[in-house]
Amino acid sequence: MTYDLMTYDLVVIGGGAAGVAGALSAAQRGLRVALIDSGARLGGQYFRHPAVPPHPATSGLDRFVRQTRALSERAELLLGHQVWSVSREPGGDLTVHCVTTPGDGSGERPVEVRGRRLLLATGAHDRPLPFPGWDLPGVLTAGGAQALLKGNGVVAGQRVVVAGTGPFLLPVAAGLAAAGARVLGVHEANGGLGLARHPVLALAKAGEAASYALSLARHRVPYRPRTAVLAAHGGDRLEAVTVARLDRDWNVLSTRRVACDTLATGYGFTPQTDLGVQLGCDTRRDADGSPVLAVDDRQRTGVPGVWAAGEPTGVGGWRLAELEGRLAGLAAADDAGLAAAGESAAREAGAALPEVLVRRRDRMRAFARALLEAYPVKDGWQGWLRDDTLVCRCEEVPLSRLREAQDLGATDARSIKLLARPGMGWCQGRICGYPVACLAGEEPAPPRRPVVQPITLAALAEDLSAEPPTGGPS
Amino acid sequence: MTFQITIDGRPVPVTPGQTIGAALHAAGVRSWRTTRFGGRPRGLFCGIGVCFDCLVTVNGRPPERACLLEARPGDEVTTS
Amino acid sequence: MSDVIVVGAGVVGAACAYYAARAGLDVTVVDRGPVAGGTTGAGEGNVLVSDKEPGPELDLALLSNGLWRELAETRGGFEFEPKGGLVVAETGEIQAQLTGLAGKQGVEHRIVAPTALRELEPHLADGLAGGVFYPQDAQVQPMLAAARLLRHGADSYGHGTVRLRLGVTVTGFIRSGDRVTGVRTDKGDLLGGAVVNAAGTWGGEIAALAGAALPVLPRRGFILVTEPLAEPLIRHKVYTAAYVTNVASDSAALETSAVVEGTQAGTVLIGASRERVGFDRTTSVPVLARLAEQAVALFPALRGVRVIRSYCGFRPYCPDHLPVIGADPRAPGLYHACGHEGAGIGLAPATEHLLAQLLTGREPDLDLHPFRPDRFPEEPR
Numbered sequence: 001m002t003y004d005l006m007t008y009d010l011v012v013i014g015g016g017a018a019g020v021a022g023a024l025s026a027a028q029r030g031l032r033v034a035l036i037d038s039g040a041r042l043g044g045q046y047f048r049h050p051a052v053p054p055h056p057a058t059s060g061l062d063r064f065v066r067q068t069r070a071l072s073e074r075a076e077l078l079l080g081h082q083v084w085s086v087s088r089e090p091g092g093d094l095t096v097h098c099v100t101t102p103g104d105g106s107g108e109r110p111v112e113v114r115g116r117r118l119l120l121a122t123g124a125h126d127r128p129l130p131f132p133g134w135d136l137p138g139v140l141t142a143g144g145a146q147a148l149l150k151g152n153g154v155v156a157g158q159r160v161v162v163a164g165t166g167p168f169l170l171p172v173a174a175g176l177a178a179a180g181a182r183v184l185g186v187h188e189a190n191g192g193l194g195l196a197r198h199p200v201l202a203l204a205k206a207g208e209a210a211s212y213a214l215s216l217a218r219h220r221v222p223y224r225p226r227t228a229v230l231a232a233h234g235g236d237r238l239e240a241v242t243v244a245r246l247d248r249d250w251n252v253l254s255t256r257r258v259a260c261d262t263l264a265t266g267y268g269f270t271p272q273t274d275l276g277v278q279l280g281c282d283t284r285r286d287a288d289g290s291p292v293l294a295v296d297d298r299q300r301t302g303v304p305g306v307w308a309a310g311e312p313t314g315v316g317g318w319r320l321a322e323l324e325g326r327l328a329g330l331a332a333a334d335d336a337g338l339a340a341a342g343e344s345a346a347r348e349a350g351a352a353l354p355e356v357l358v359r360r361r362d363r364m365r366a367f368a369r370a371l372l373e374a375y376p377v378k379d380g381w382q383g384w385l386r387d388d389t390l391v392c393r394c395e396e397v398p399l400s401r402l403r404e405a406q407d408l409g410a411t412d413a414r415s416i417k418l419l420a421r422p423g424m425g426w427c428q429g430r431i432c433g434y435p436v437a438c439l440a441g442e443e444p445a446p447p448r449r450p451v452v453q454p455i456t457l458a459a460l461a462e463d464l465s466a467e468p469p470t471g472g473p474s
Numbered sequence: 475m476t477f478q479i480t481i482d483g484r485p486v487p488v489t490p491g492q493t494i495g496a497a498l499h500a501a502g503v504r505s506w507r508t509t510r511f512g513g514r515p516r517g518l519f520c521g522i523g524v525c526f527d528c529l530v531t532v533n534g535r536p537p538e539r540a541c542l543l544e545a546r547p548g549d550e551v552t553t554s
Numbered sequence: 555m556s557d558v559i560v561v562g563a564g565v566v567g568a569a570c571a572y573y574a575a576r577a578g579l580d581v582t583v584v585d586r587g588p589v590a591g592g593t594t595g596a597g598e599g600n601v602l603v604s605d606k607e608p609g610p611e612l613d614l615a616l617l618s619n620g621l622w623r624e625l626a627e628t629r630g631g632f633e634f635e636p637k638g639g640l641v642v643a644e645t646g647e648i649q650a651q652l653t654g655l656a657g658k659q660g661v662e663h664r665i666v667a668p669t670a671l672r673e674l675e676p677h678l679a680d681g682l683a684g685g686v687f688y689p690q691d692a693q694v695q696p697m698l699a700a701a702r703l704l705r706h707g708a709d710s711y712g713h714g715t716v717r718l719r720l721g722v723t724v725t726g727f728i729r730s731g732d733r734v735t736g737v738r739t740d741k742g743d744l745l746g747g748a749v750v751n752a753a754g755t756w757g758g759e760i761a762a763l764a765g766a767a768l769p770v771l772p773r774r775g776f777i778l779v780t781e782p783l784a785e786p787l788i789r790h791k792v793y794t795a796a797y798v799t800n801v802a803s804d805s806a807a808l809e810t811s812a813v814v815e816g817t818q819a820g821t822v823l824i825g826a827s828r829e830r831v832g833f834d835r836t837t838s839v840p841v842l843a844r845l846a847e848q849a850v851a852l853f854p855a856l857r858g859v860r861v862i863r864s865y866c867g868f869r870p871y872c873p874d875h876l877p878v879i880g881a882d883p884r885a886p887g888l889y890h891a892c893g894h895e896g897a898g899i900g901l902a903p904a905t906e907h908l909l910a911q912l913l914t915g916r917e918p919d920l921d922l923h924p925f926r927p928d929r930f931p932e933e934p935r
Contacts (some may be wrong), residue, residue, distance in 0.1 A: 038523065040491075040544055045522060051491025051544075052475075087839050097839060103546075107858070125524045135527070137504035137517040144521025147541070152496035153489060236515045237504045278837065393519070393527060395819070396511045408701035409563065409589035411720045418595045418697040421819065426526035426781065428863055431519075450837035450864045454781060456536075457824075458857035460846035463839060510782060510820060536858050537781075 008034045008076070010332050011096050011115030013083055013275065016044020017318040018310030018325035019121030020067050025329025026119075027074035031336055034076040034113050036083060036098060038453075042068045044123050045143060046318040048150040056150045056175075060318065081111060084453040086118065086275050094118045094279075094305060099459050110459045116339075117305045117332050120276050120293065121325055124269040124311035128164075129377070130391050130435050131384045132231040134265075138238025142172045142266035155179045157262025161241055163187035163229040164266040166375040170212035172264055177219035184260055186216065187227040187243060189250055189267070190375050230255060230384045232263060250380025267377050270434060271311045274449040279303050283446045286314045287372035291446040297358065298350045299328035307332055316368030323361045327353055382439060391439065392432040394425025402439055413440040426454075479549040481506065488545045495521070495528045495540030498551070506530050506540065506553045556582040556717065558913060559737055559746035561724050561760055563587075564594035565899050566891050567752035568700040569906035572707035574750075575715040577910040581707070582744060583716065584737065586723040589704065590697040593754045593898065596867020598777060598815070598823050599696040600791070601900040604639045604688035605798050608658050610924035611876055615897070616661065617920060618904035619690050625903060629706045632699035633818050639691030639791040640666070640674055641798070642682050642852070648795045649684040655798070656686045663688050677787055677855040691791055693815065696899045719744070727764045727888070734764060734887035748913055750889045755870040757878065757892030761927075764885040768878060769930050770893045772868035774834065776827045776841050778849070781860045782820030788853065791815040797826060801896065802875060806830035808841065812848035814856075822859065824849045826896070833868060869896045872930075879905050879925035880912065889913070890927045 008031075012023040015037030023035040037044075041051065047064045049055045055065075071077070081098040089095055096113045126141035128134065138157065140148075142164060145156040160181045162173040169186050177183045216223055224243075230252065231242040241263055245253040268288055276293040277283065281301040283291040292315075293301055293308040301308050307328040310321030330353055338347040385391070387400040397420050405419035413436050416422065422436050423429030428449050429436070437444040476487045479494070481503060488497040495518050498506060505515035507529055519527040521541045529537035531552050558574050560567045563585035571581045585591065601622050606612040626634035643649035656663045666685040671678050674687060708716035719741070728736035728743055736745035751768075753760040761768035796811035803809060806829070813825040827841045842864055850857050872878065872893040882888045891909055894901050908918040 038542070050489075052489075085837065085839055087837075095839075125522060126520060128520075135514060135516070135519075137515050140518055141520045141525075144518055144541075147521040148496055148499060148518070152492045152500070154492070154496045154500040156499070280836075393525065396509055396514070405701075408698075408705055409718055409720060410701070411588040415588035415591055415595070415697075418590060419701055424779075424819075424863070426529070426862060427524060431525050450866075451778075451842075451861055454860035454862045456858055456860050457778075457780070457846045457850050460778075460843055460861055461850050461857075463843040463846075510784065536860070 006032065006114070007093055008032050008113065008115040009336050010117045010119060011036065011094065011113050012119040012121060013096065014044065014121035014123055014310070015039065015042035015079070016121060016123050016310065016321065017046055017064065018321035019044070019119065020064065020071055021322045021325030022119045022121055022307070022309055022329035022332070023075050024067055024071045025326045026333045027071065029330070029333035031333050033074070034078060034115065035071065036078045036081045036096060036113060038080065038082045040080055042077070042079070045147065048147055050151055050153055058150065078111070078113065082453040083275065084451055084455045086279055088279070089114070092305070097463065099453070099455050108456045108459045110455070110463045112463070117307070117335065119328050119332060120306065120308040120312055121310050121321070122272040122275060122312050124271045124315055125430065126266040127268045127270045127434055128265055128431065129267045129381050130389055130432070131229065131381070132386050132389045133233055135390055135393050136232050136234050136238045137236065138234065138261055139232050139263045139265065142168055142264045145176065145262070145264035146172050149175050149179055155181050156264060157181060157260070159184055159260040160262040160264060161185055161187065161229060161243070161258060161260045162264045165189045165377065166266070166268050167209065167371065168266060170209065170216070173221055174212050174215040176264070177216065177221050183219065183221040184258055185243070186221060186223045187229055188223065188225045189228040189246055189378070191225050229263060229265060237261070238263060246380065248378070250378040251383060268372070268375065269311065269315045270430065271315055273312050274447045274452050276301060276306070276308055276312060277446045277448060278450065278452070279306055281306060281308070285443060287369045288376065289443040290315070291444060298331040298353060299324055300331065314365070314368060315372065316364060320361065320364040320368055323357060323364065327357055327361060330354070379438070391435055392422035392425065394427050395421040397422045402436065406440070413437045413442055413445065416440055477547040479545050479547070479551060481551040482553055492545055493541055494530055494532060494543045494545045494549065494551065497545050498540065506551060507537070555745045556580045557747045558582070558750060559584065559744055559748070560750045560752050561737065562592070562752035562754055562892070563589045563700065563704070563718065563720065564592050564752065564754050565590065565696055565700040565703070565902045566754065566894065566905060567750070568703040569902040570750050570752050570891055570909060571716045572703040573903070573906040573910035574913060575707040575711040577914045578711070579910070579913060580714070581716045582719060582746065583704065584719045584722045584724060584739060584744065586721065588720055590700040592756070593867050593869060594696050594700050596865055597696045597899050598825060599694045599699070599899050600897065601692040601694060602639060602791070602897065603661050603690050604641055604663070604686070605801055606659070607655070607802065608660065610921070611897070612659060612661070613920055614901055614904050617907070618901050619692070621903035621907060622692060622694065622900075625703070629702065631702040633695035634692060635694070635818065636692045637790050637815070638687060638689045639793070640685050640687050641793055641795060642671065642678065642685040643795050644683060646683045652686050652795055661688060662690055675789060675792055677853050678792070679852055679854055693791065694899060699899065724760060724763065727885070732886055734885050748887050748889060750891055750909065752891045754892055754898065755868045757870060757890065761882070761890065764882070764888050766882050766884045766888070766927065767930070767932065768890065768893070768927060769873055770870045770878070771830060772833050773871035773895065774827070774829050774831055774866055774868055775825060775896065776838070776845060776864055776866045778824040778842060778845050778861045779863045779865070780822040780824070780856070781862050783816070783822065783859065786816045787855055788814055788816045788822060792852065794848070794852065800826070800828055803828070804873070810841065810844045810848060812852045814849050814852060822856065830871070835866060837864065837866070870898070871895050877901060877905065877925055878927050879909060880922045880927060882927040884928060
């Protein structure tokens with residue numbers, strides 16, 4: 001069914017920092033805006049907060065909550081809606097196909113939201129690396145541990161190890177320690193707080209990093225550069241991890257065992273670009289090799305009427321995401337104004353955006369890029385795997401089956417998937433796509449997912465547009 | 475201000491607004507299903523609806539992601 | 555220098571390598587992509603005899619069915635599942651047509667009364683008028699089948715018999731006078747005694763490089779894949795009678811019919827759609843919705859089951875729905891084995907068994923005349 005007959009001026013997908021800022025900017029300029037998010041509350045990953053206070057000590061959260069209040073008065077908020085596809089109507093409008101499950105027990109139903117413009121603000125998810133035992137209960141992604149704490153007030157464990165690479169490990173460890181967990185160590189596979197060594201990073205991030213470092217020191221949490229968790233051990237839950245000292249390329253120098261009940265791990269983030277790829281948006285390689293949506297300085301993708309902001313255009317954190325969202329919202333509003341005035345040439349070029357925002361975004365973009373370069377994933381991790389280590393958790397595909405597929409003539413990640421099934425399961429390669437690409441010796445391909453979220457056959461069958469475009473069966 | 479759900483008949487306390495996955499994890503339950511080939515235990519992993527490891531059976535319905543599904547009073551989680 | 559150069563590492567090319575090697579020939583297989591990267595990698599793995607009208611394609615299918623069984627017994631490794639196919643009728647009139655077709659086919663079958671349908675498929679919808687069960691219908695995992703046939707060919711008939719050149723694009727043919735003596739590629743020339751065009755949907759493009767017209771066109775199909783089910787819900791390949799008429803149709807417009815089956819991985823595959831829209835990969839939500847609608851009409855128990863992905867592929871379609879198999883008189887030394895539409899997996903072994911007979915100068919077990927490459931009228935340009 002269709003949500004209503006309205007065609008919105010702008011439909012925003014994603015209710016995090018970028019989506020809310022974009023929706024609000026456009027709505028304040030008079031556009032009819034709908035914002036869709038799969039969660040029960042706005043916030044995305046960074047501004048995740050529980051249903052009832054107390055709210056987590058998240059920098060910027062108060063302002064975000066004020067923005068959401070302003071937005072709820074000016075825009076249609078469709079929470080609890082999961083987008084599974086976006087399609088282009090013959091007249092040029094975009095239809096966002098969602099499913100939602102009302103609380104009345106009537107089951108999942110399809111919802112279609114139509115817009116003249118679309119803003120993709122779909123965020124990112126953790127990028128874990130496989131290692132022996134990584135599927136033991138008690139091993140969480142760093143973002144998963146953070147979501148438990150921020151969204152549910154649950155401390156992930158009592159004796160916690162944090163491992164991976166990147167600055168995100170610091171707030172996760174600091175948050176867990178402050179909430180009462182005993183954080184046994186932060187294992188950064190790269191050269192550590194190395195921020196100071198990078199001229200761009202030294203200026204901008206030193207303050208924030210220093211405050212986390214202070215917090216970790218206060219809770220006596222050791223921060224160990226050039227170390228990593230190589231393996232997780234336990235019967236039906238995590239009991240210990242093997243921690244290793246690494247060389248620059250992440251080859252193992254020595255190991256020791258640490259008893260713990262929880263591991264929070266992450267090696268950067270994977271931007272969620274699948275809806276953009278579905279629409280035919282161009283992608284580019286970010287500094288870490290991730291495919292991200294290519295946008296111009298007005299946050300426009302190459303596809304008419306489609307903007308993108310935040311992590312899908314390159315991982316850069318909530319501040320950058322919010323700025324990009326604002327710029328996208330303003331650019332979409334300009335576009336609507338010029339369209340109404342029939343100024344198609346001006347529409348192509350776009351009106352000027354506030355210089356102060358543009359400059360700040362560009363500065364933060366450069367900073368984000370430098371940050372990615374400071375925390376690369378080095379090939380040495382592939383040596384941590386054993387033949388029986390699962391690479392794909394959903395289809396339970398061990399490394400040996402990947403190698404077998406390669407031996408049978410699978411020369412790229414896609415044909416490894418066809419022969420050995422990694423990425424064919426529930427998560428559609430969101431988790432194993434990156435490691436499988438690395439193991440195949442290539443950079444991850446833009447994700448091709450025609451069905452972005454699972455949808456029941458009943459809901460799919462009821463999709464209103466289930467009319468054939470031409471002809472029909474005879 | 476808490477309420478209860480059950481897992482295989484055992485009570486689990488819930489703070490309003492918590493997901494099924496968070497409530498189970500907080501109660502020390504780390505897994506609630508096993509994989510179909512290797513019989514491996516699975517619980518929360520990504521925690522944000524991406525990995526589908528935490529699929530859970532609630533009130534006999536088809537499996538859903540425990541990390542996204544908000545708990546309601548009286549929900550019955552079954553593990554086999 | 556090989557005896558045979560096979561262009562295409564899909565299931566047909568792989569079978570070609572296998573049967574040519576078995577016949578004592580040295581084979582080089584070239585493909586611009588990986589093994590099974592084209593239509594083979596987008597198929598369900600159908601090995602069907604039930605959906606064919608009596609005639610040359612059915613004869614080919616029956617021969618191939620036996621060969622798949624033999625390969626599964628002697629070689630294996632590709633999830634061969636002799637599950638049987640059930641064609642169901644929505645009305646008494648359709649059931650009469652199905653029964654009539656089954657009588658003409660001369661294929662092993664059993665007429666199923668409406669009351670007996672649920673013995674075969676417990677979750678079928680109410681109100682169906684009966685069906686016909688074909689025990690010979692089977693399924694393979696097509697990508698594994700292609701990969702394993704190449705491997706078996708390489709391992710079983712002497713070291714170096716089958717060479718695989720992946721990521722190599724054929725850009726032209728080498729001629730000696732009229733005769734085709736090899737292929738030009740982006741990685742250098744390859745000489746061979748004969749060249750087999752097993753390029754599937756792209757077979758027309760390969761033929762054109764030799765100056766021979768072959769009207770192979772893409773016919774797009776979508777497949778829905780469900781979440782893996784704990785208990786198998788569907789035991790056989792089940793489809794409605796409309797599938798048979800759609801397969802044989804010449805329409806370019808969208809046609810859909812319900813084709814539903816379980817796989818060894820626990821998922822349910824749902825097809826089938828046919829439309830001639832070129833090589834356009836854009837997902838069509840209306841087509842997916844229609845496939846879902848037809849599947850739940852046939853199996854209401856699927857209503858609550860979730861689709862987790864879909865994919866599309868391009869069947870190599872010829873105007874008369876028959877594959878192209880045999881020597882091309884317009885380019886001596888060039889052989890074709892392509893244009894199998896949606897039946898390439900099923901027909902691959904027989905196609906290549908017969909072609910290997912031809913390549914070694916023997917009389918093929920079946921008359922290849924109906925499949926000859928020069929049977930199409932030259933299109934006025």
